[in-house]
Amino acid sequence: MDGVIGPPAILDRLRRLGAVLAIKLYRLPLEPAPLVPVLPCLDHEAMLHEGIDPHIAVYLEERQTRELHELVFIPARQRIEVDTVSTWGESSDDTRRRLMTELAVEFSGWRITVSGPSWWRGDRRVADACRAQVLLRDVLLSPDIADMNARINRLQAVGSLMEKQGRVASWGVRTVTGPLLPAAAVLTYLAMGSLIPRFSDAAVTWLRYAVVGAVGAVFLYYGLKAVQLTEMSNRVWKRTAEYGLILAERKRLAASSDATPHAK
Numbered sequence: 001m002d003g004v005i006g007p008p009a010i011l012d013r014l015r016r017l018g019a020v021l022a023i024k025l026y027r028l029p030l031e032p033a034p035l036v037p038v039l040p041c042l043d044h045e046a047m048l049h050e051g052i053d054p055h056i057a058v059y060l061e062e063r064q065t066r067e068l069h070e071l072v073f074i075p076a077r078q079r080i081e082v083d084t085v086s087t088w089g090e091s092s093d094d095t096r097r098r099l100m101t102e103l104a105v106e107f108s109g110w111r112i113t114v115s116g117p118s119w120w121r122g123d124r125r126v127a128d129a130c131r132a133q134v135l136l137r138d139v140l141l142s143p144d145i146a147d148m149n150a151r152i153n154r155l156q157a158v159g160s161l162m163e164k165q166g167r168v169a170s171w172g173v174r175t176v177t178g179p180l181l182p183a184a185a186v187l188t189y190l191a192m193g194s195l196i197p198r199f200s201d202a203a204v205t206w207l208r209y210a211v212v213g214a215v216g217a218v219f220l221y222y223g224l225k226a227v228q229l230t231e232m233s234n235r236v237w238k239r240t241a242e243y244g245l246i247l248a249e250r251k252r253l254a255a256s257s258d259a260t261p262h263a264k
Contacts, residue, residue: 037249088127166230
């Protein structure tokens with residue numbers, strides 16, 4: 001079984017499987033920095049707590065099919081997560097299975113899992129919204145940086161509108177729930193009181209509870225939908241920020257490589 005290995009050794013092994021196109025770090029050092037975009041892991045840095053293990057995430061272009069995969073390495077746990085959400089539409093199941101087999105050989109003793117989309121978090125809707133404006137492959141490989149910036153700006157505008165819609169929905173639920181839920185409870189209490197001659201007091205009481213509970217559940221549903229929309233907009237914004245950082249790193253690396261011959 002392998003011991004705990006650092007990011008440089010992980011990258012060396014991954015290069016046998018394909019091309020490393022970008023790297024995201026969470027509380028792990030990487031020296032010397034490779035000549036690819038290196039950025040912080042925004043999803044976990046934004047959580048503002050220390051309950052997440054340090055890790056390195058890599059965008060890998062698979063050697064045979066040139067499909068894209070995101071691999072998250074957690075050295076302390078000897079665990080590899082294949083994230084299918086960020087590379088939605090960029091890889092097939094067959095290629096992913098073959099890559100996992102190759103990873104099991106290169107990282108003997110490590111546990112390999114697949115992280116798929118969550119219905120509750122709306123992962124597919126977020127991925128589709130992002131892909132409608134800009135493709136991850138283009139962000140990582142396209143030579144037209146100006147066009148990529150324009151597409152990312154459009155995606156940022158979409159994320160901002162989603163955030164505003166989430167705020168409106170959340171405000172509406174908070175405003176309406178306060179007065180309407182007590183009013184519905186009072187009206188239900190009075191209306192159900194007329195049924196006492198036909199049914200027992202216990203039956204009417206339980207019927208009142210059921211109706212008020214159903215009304216409360218409706219308001220709770222719309223409140224959770226508002227929270228979900230806000231969460232989705234935040235993740236679109238984080239994806240936009242990640243793409244922007246990748247492009248900025250690509251421009252910096254290109255400028256450095258252009259300046260190096262002149263310096264010599």
